[in-house]
Amino acid sequence: ASLRTELRCQCIKTVSEFIPVKQIANVDLTPEGPHCPTVEVIATLKNGFLACLNPEEKWVKRIIHTILNRQSHKL
Amino acid sequence: ASLRTELRCQCIKTVSEFIPVKQIANVDLTPEGPHCPTVEVIATLKNGFLACLNPEEKWVKRIIHTILNRQSHKL
Numbered sequence: 342a343s344l345r346t347e348l349r350c351q352c353i354k355t356v357s358e359f360i361p362v363k364q365i366a367n368v369d370l371t372p373e374g375p376h377c378p379t380v381e382v383i384a385t386l387k388n389g390f391l392a393c394l395n396p397e398e399k400w401v402k403r404i405i406h407t408i409l410n411r412q413s414h415k416l
Numbered sequence: 417a418s419l420r421t422e423l424r425c426q427c428i429k430t431v432s433e434f435i436p437v438k439q440i441a442n443v444d445l446t447p448e449g450p451h452c453p454t455v456e457v458i459a460t461l462k463n464g465f466l467a468c469l470n471p472e473e474k475w476v477k478r479i480i481h482t483i484l485n486r487q488s489h490k491l
Contacts, residue, residue, distance in 0.1 A: 351444070351458075352464065352466075353442075354463075354464045355464050356463065356464035357463075357464065366428050369426070383426075385426065385427070385428055388429075388432075389427065389428075389429045389430050389431035389432065389467065389468045390465050390466065390468070391426065391427075391465065391466035391467075391468065392464065392465050392466075393464045393466065
């Protein structure tokens with residue numbers, strides 16, 4: 342357990358399974374930086390879990406676009 | 417999708433099921449603040465998921481203590 346102020350990567354690995362977009366409430370992208378050497382893509386799921394996604398995977402790129410569009414339609 | 421720099425709560429709800437401590441790699445506590453009105457307790461699971469935990473639940477308090485002890489033994 343640690344306070345989120347001492348920053349490091351939040352993901353230890355990415356999920357291996359596909360996650361349907363209707364289970365996803367939001368997606369956050371954290372760029373690499375001094376706290377973590379890799380880009381982190383974290384989906385907030387509607388069931389209380391978050392999922393670390395691999396930004397290289399096709400279905401993940403598709404989901405990021407879908408969620409971005411969903412948000413821009415809200416504006 | 418948004419960059420993690422625009423801060424808000426990362427959890428939309430907490431998980432309803434019990435999570436065995438052996439599935440948990442780490443636990444982060446984020447105090448409430450201008451970005452989010454509630455304390456967030458996020459467990460990093462070994463399968464690539466993260467779980468938002470309710471800090472009021474007994475089993476969550478027990479897990480936080482277990483992980484803290486595990487870390488202090490490593491020092």
